[in-house]
Amino acid sequence: MNINQEMENRLESAGGTSAAASTAQSPFTTPAHFTAARALARALAVAQNNAALYPATHPHVVQSITEFVEAATMIFDLGLDEVTVNVYKQTLFIENHVLPEESVTYRKLICDLLSRGISALTVARNFSARDAHAVATMLNTTDVTSIAQARALLESFGTTSVLLAETTDLEDTSRAEEDRENKAVNRAAYDHGVTLMRDVETQTKLGHVFEVEPLRQLIGGLIDNLFRDPAAILGLTAIKSHDTYTLNHSLNVCILSLSLGSALGLETEMLKSLGLSALLYDLGKVRIPEEILNKEGPLTAAEWTIVKSHTTEGADLLKRIQLVDQMPMIVAYEHHQRQDLQGYPQPENGREQHLFSKVVALCDAYDAMTTRRPFRREIRPDKALAVLMQGRDKAYDPTVTKTFVAMLGIYPMGAVVVLDDSSTAVVFRINKDDLLRPRVKRIIDASGRWLEEPETIDLRLVNPQTGTYDRNIIECIPAAEAGIDDVWQYL
């Protein structure tokens, strides 16, 4: 029985990578909440311990059971209807929040849970002393060796507020298959998007009006996929192409914008409009000579003036579709105006940028920074995010920037990191509860040997013996520097 995949899924869904859910903060990120989580873990372990040492009526047992119930109640009072104690790879979590110290201190609790095939124990509202007593008894009864027996024992106590979870190989397989399918579907949508954008570019260059409907369908599909598997969609932005930079950049900005819009809480209709705007915001560049756009070295004042005109040129092109949606025209016009309104074109009456323009400006900067160009080296993703943070209140809206960074994580998906064992890994999923400790796929070992099968590591996991984290990130490096061409394949 493989509980790992199930745990990964559960930890992920509890706060993991969902862009759609990222507006909801992890329930234990504040100090008060975290204290409550630790108190619950401690109360559970102490209740189990005392129940093993003393008879049920002993004051120690009674007191520890009472404290267990109180600890659970304290969490319910924080607004949760239920709380889950998770065990994943010998590490204790409350919901998706890792408890490094407790993972070492309460080894016995972890072992007793795992030996019964239990990877999660959920207590719900109405959790009573009887339920607490049942849990402690279940963990101390040596005859209980499987989750089925554990459930039966709880049932014999009349417990209804405690749930136990495990997983099966079947679920594991189906999940992996589903992930593969999603990945293929998303990639197909992405490639289709590139084709559509090429067509838009061609039509525009020829002075023809392009069709909006296929673009809207594309965005509808991306939004559906975003809701189904946000991480897979976001991972597509790791696709970089040097041949078709403009087209890929449009797609990447569109996906980043949709994800950020979703994280900000925009409704589907607004997301559709945002997506279309993000896809087309730089269309004006078709009217800028390529030799200026791709010029290596600094631009002259005259060239810079021409480059800047891409905003009005873009809006001018997109005014033709304003009966369908006005936002692409607006975003094309505003996306370089900046938060401090020191950008271009000069804003009318000091009016601040539209939210969509703020979102697109941010996503544009991030994707551009993290993509290598003939005339500019890429900036590694963590540094790019730091640049955006530094640019708050100047170029970018502070709140939107914070949401963006919280969504992508300090080490975003696709970032290449060197671990403290000198191996190289690609960030595979971020952990919402701990942005500094994502899940990574190790692909190159310390000696520089590429692994035949990448190894997934959750950097939140602690060493049961030392209580310290198993692995740490030493630094983030550009993918090309590590010799990695296509990080998307690892996501």
Added chain:
Amino acid sequence: MDRNDGFMARAEDLMRMFAIAVNTVRLYPANSPLRENSLNTFTEASNAVTRIRGPVQYRIDRHRFIVGDTIIGESSGQVSALAETLHALQVGQLIIAPGLSTTEILHFIEIIGKEPAEMQASGGIRSTLIEAGIENIAAVEVSLRASAEEGILGLDLTTAPVTDIARELVAAAEEWMATATGNSKATDLVATALDRLEPAARDLAMDRCAEALRLLDEETRIRVLASALSPASDAGRMDAMLDVIAHMPPAALARLLRLTALRTDEQPNALLETLALPPELAKELAALLQPAAHGQNEYDASGEVNPAETAAEVTAPTENDATHTDALIRAATSQNTADRGLMTALALTHAHLTEDSIHALAEALEPAAATCAFDALAEAENLLSDLAQEPRFATAAHAAREILTSQTLLRTCINAVVDGDHTHSARALIDSAGRAGTEALLTAYLQSDAARRDRLLPLVSSMIDGVATVATRTLRSGETELALGIVNLFTTVNSRRVASALAIGLEHPDYAVRKAAILALTRCPDETGWTAIKRAFTHNDSATRQLAVRAAGQSGLAHFAPDLLEIITGKDGDHNLKKEALLSLESTRSKQAIPVLSRFASSLTLGRRNRELRTLARQVVTSLQSEGTDTQEGVYREH
């Protein structure tokens, strides 16, 4: 590594098309278009896939094909039949390479149509294909997969485990180094192994060798490259190994070149030149080896990264963040962005003044109008009104301005005026809408309660000329209630500019309107109003005439005296009117009337009514002659 990304589906499609092509060629005559179609379809699809992915390798397992670990085409009868055919010819693998031509396929189909025994007799399918000049389809026979030879020569590079290939590549590099330093010809085992393969399989083998290199540790990989670069006694290098290395993915290759260059104390670009690469790839590698300026200068990314600090900051959103986000979202609704759309369209019109941009501006007006973006609308109206003067743009500008005269927009503007929102812009829009604006304003005014009327009055007053113009029809023949409302409005405005309009009220069929109009006119200190009243003296309705005469008196204006005297002394037989005129005349206190009236009073007459008139006239004369007498004390009575 997961490299699927839809490739399996494409590989399966390709095989299906191949099977169809094989069957079609077999079933149809040479001149059949079906044959040509199926061959072309397969050729195009094949080259489309291989151009991107390189050679596609199919393994044959009796009645099915396998790509990677995936079985394909098992459910298709045609594909299964092709697999069986190839299996019978002892084909273990089929490799399709880029650049395939329809001629090659035709030859291939011919060859696989042979009997297995015949094929064996002619040396097997592999040699038959080579003899036929087929370069881009390779068939690897099952018997070739096992070899008695040692080292890399004993491996089938297209199927052997990459770990084995990696090991043998290292050995081959070592062999090169060992022999390169001697006097005899250096041994390039990789070249020998690759030469044994048909061209279609060679690319695939090199890809697999390149993949195998990545399984080596970095130190060994560097050593392999350094060895391959070591010149032999004839100055040659281990070209086949260099070709294999050139098949590595660009970034991995660039890293290897960089690290090797450090080791051998050379420039990475010098090493790059030793590799035979397609120009595009060479360019990309050159860029990777000598990257352009760092982007961080452009983005002012000079600051240090403090991940922990950033993480703490972004995971603890403040209440302000939530409020700010809510405000941004509220402001982002389409309801709230129409004015932004219009402002953008305006800016574009300023930037590129064309008919097209005016049309776009017109399109932006509607949503802005629907969402009461008065300020932007007013600005657009200003611009359009200027453009309407320019012959080039007049038509487009007029058409756009039409949108600004919609009753819906005007009503919302009027409501805005009432509510005190964007008053200046809303007033400007109503004003600039001309007759439509005035009509909307008048209608709204008439339909409003007293409080709203008070708020609208300043605007109505400022537009009173227009209002008076549009009110004429109602005053002449409109609904009584509306007409009375207009008269009341005009009375409130109390402007001499409404007198003409009020005069039209005298034509209204309803006496109530006429009455109101006459009373209002008496309050107009203006020649136009007086003239209207005088005209009413001869109105065909006696009550109206009487009212007008009475109103003239009520005005107390001597100006009416001659007309009143004319009524009194005239031959018209309206006795009551004459009486009313006498009373009004008294009210005018006109001394000039005394002589004429005295003559009338003393004139001889017959009949009771005439006598009554003269008696009344005498009384009026007496009244007018008396000093200090005012209307209150006279014979004039309030009606």
